[in-house]
Amino acid sequence: MNEPEPSVRRAKLSQCFKEMPLRDDQEHVLVLSGLWNISMAQPDDPEFPALGIFECMAKLIHRGIIDQNWLLRGQNIYIPYYAAHIIGSYTMDNPQFAEKAVKSGVILPLMELLRxxxxxxxxxxxVRALGHLASHEKTFEAVVVHEVEVISLAMEIASNCxxxxxxxxVGIKARKRPKYHCDLLTRGVGELELQSRKAEEWASQLQCWSLYLLNCFASKERCLNLICNTEFLHNLCGMWGGLVNLTSPAGIGLLRTLCSSKTGRENVANSRQVMESICNVSRSSDDWQNMAIDCLLLLLKDPETRYGVIDIAASSLVDLVELRSLGESKMVGETISQTLLQDYYKIKFGFLKLKSQEAEKALEELWELRVENIKRDKLMSEQDMKERQVLVGKLKKQGNQKFWTGKIEKACKIYSKALELCPLNFRKERIVLYSNRAQCYLLLKNPAAAISDTTRALCLSGTVSPHSKSLWRRSQAYDMKGLAKESLMDCLMFINSRIKSEHTRRVRIPYYAARMINKQMNATWLFANAxxxxxxxxxKTVDEYESKGEYQLQEMMDAKNMGFPGKPMI
Structure with a gap:
């Protein structure tokens, strides 16, 4: 590596890569550790790929798999990990390196590790390296050779990892943890807590990278019937990467890809559990809310899945129709409105009957909001607007008075009346009315209605400066429904909005919010279900053991009572 003459250096490196898999040298791990650092820091440097690093890494992995004696000698057990990581780093964003890696025979050794x-x-x-190889057009075909096995293994890993x-x-005592795992996780300098934290991060990456690999196949509509296994789709809803890996769209990302194909849409639409999960994400503070909305819009635009999806998702989508923008997406609410109402006349005039009365009511409300109320407001004079504003203000005060005197249902009705009368462009007034009515619904133990109203308030307030009270109230509502992830995301956004607020810059995190976060962090911990x-x-094992013990004791007692030979009478 320190050879000053470039040609001599390259010749020595090439020879080193050829000989390394054949030699028993305890310094291999140090060399690979150095190569690992270089591949991470300079993944586009063509020198090592040109000199045969991929073939060397493939042979080292292969040797580690077939030669257990060699693998367990010295520090050789670290070698397959470093070798596969180096392959993945060089092929991540470079199609030329990926082609060279495939020609060097990396697929089969990687498949062995995947198994x-x-x-x-x-x-x-x-799975990281195979995902990178599958993401490039020219090397995808090399992975497709093992298509069914790759997809089956990736699904199994994502579901069970x-x-x-x-x-x-994570769940075993520190002294029983494999030492080389601990060293790889913490680079040999971490204590127990750091090991567990890194293991959580790596487990999340293992799951998300498996989903990414599946996404490479789904985006090309390969083996969709295999990927769209009902049980796997149900599991997919709970795969979100956790707080340790918020940069990956995880399960919702794969669902979004599946919804781009006819087969995928049919399978997603046929699962009520999956549909409800997508609806929950679409009305949450999840970073991938836009993907959930995209899923629903794609399903609605397909005539084969449209009406089944409307039956399930209409009420959720209607809550989002006043959402102006979401990330880079503009006019989100307008797009939702147009998609939902494109054939509403069939329902309105009795040519089409939906299975869900709730969905019909939601569409009727949407028509009233986006068509009739807009017409009404256009016909109102400036004086009429001012009078309406005064009237709405009075109703809000009346509702507040009823609320503080414990007459929650009456307060709820007054807020509803105020919302009916309130012109659409009075956004601030409507935000408060929706949020106040949501608080009433919380006290009336109606979390679904509270989620609906708080979502509407948040759509009106916008994503840049969301209405903090509505965030907290929706967090409570999701908590009441047992949806810990959605509750946690809203609570985190609530705290974030308070910290950003100029008026509360010095205020500490409220105790009630800290308690909610603690509760939901425990519930959404990556390993909670495991x-x-x-x-x-x-x-069950203890119960079976105890049952077996009781059964054996009963046998002994029966034998004693019946005077079996060999059983002394006591």
Whole structure:
């Protein structure tokens, strides 16, 4: 590496890459660690790929899999991990390097790691590398050779990896954790807490990278019937990467891709559980809210899935029709309105009957809001507007008085009356009215209605400066429904909005919000379900053991009472 003459240096490196898989040298790990650092820092440098690094890495992985004695000698057990990681780093954004890697034979060794020939740690870097290879047009075909197996393994890993990581690392005592896993996770300098934190991050990446690999196939409409397995789609709804990996769209990203194909749309639309999950994300503070809305719009634009989706999602989408922008997407609410109302006349005049009365009512309300009320407001004079504003203000005060005297249902009705009369361009007044009515619904134990009203208030307030009270109230409503992730996201946004507010810059996080975050962080912990399942299995094992013990004791008692030979009478 320190050779000053470039030609001599390249010749030595090329020779080193050829000989490394054949030699037993305890310094291999140090060399690979250095190559790992270089591949991460300079992934576009063509020198090492041109000198045979991919073939070297492929052979090292292969040797680690077939030669257990060599693998367990010294520090060789670290080698397959570093080798697969180096392949993934060089092929991430460089199609030319990816082609060279495929020609060097990296696919088969990576497939062995993906099959779990070593551990979840190596699976993580293998699925990462295969995902990068599958993302490039020219190397995708090389991965397609193993299409069914790759997809099946990726689905299995995505569904079960959190349980595996918890069972094999996070959930066991520190002294039982594989030392090389600990060293790789923390670079040899971490304590128990850091190990667990990094394991959570890596487990999330393993799941998300598996979904990314599946996404590469789904985007090309390959094996969609296999990917659209009903159980897997249900599991997909809960795959969100956790707070440790918010940069990945995870499950909702794959659902968005599936909704771009006819087969995918049919399977997604046929699952009420999946549809309801998408609706929840569409009305949340999730970073991928826009993808959930895209899913619903794609399903609505398909005549084959449109009316089934309207039955389930209409009431959720109507809450979003006044959303102006979401990230880079503009006129989001207007797009939703047009999509929902494009054939409303069929329903309005009795040519079409929906299965859900709730959906029909939601569309009727949307028509009233976006058509009739706009016409009404255009016909109102400036004086009429002022009078309406005064009247709405009086009704709001009346509603507040009823609320503070404990007459919640009456307050709710007054707020509803005020909303009916309030012109659409009085956005601030409508935000407060929706939010106040949502508080009434919370006290009346109607979280669904509270979510609807708070979502409408938040759409009116916009995403740049969301109405903080509505965020907190929606967080409470989602908590009442047992939707911990949605509740957590809203609560975090609520705290963020308070911190940003000039008036509350010095105010600490409210105790009630901190308590909610603590509750939902525990509920949404990446390994929460894995821990629960493991505890249930342990309880079953104990129960079976105890039952077996009781049965054996009963046999002994029966034998004693019946005077079986060999059983002394006591």
């Amino acid at each position: 779990g020939k070593m551990s979840w740690v190596e699976q993580r870097v293998a 959190l349980e595996v990581v918890y069972k094999e690392f 821990k629960s399942k493991l505890c249930i299995k342990k309880e």
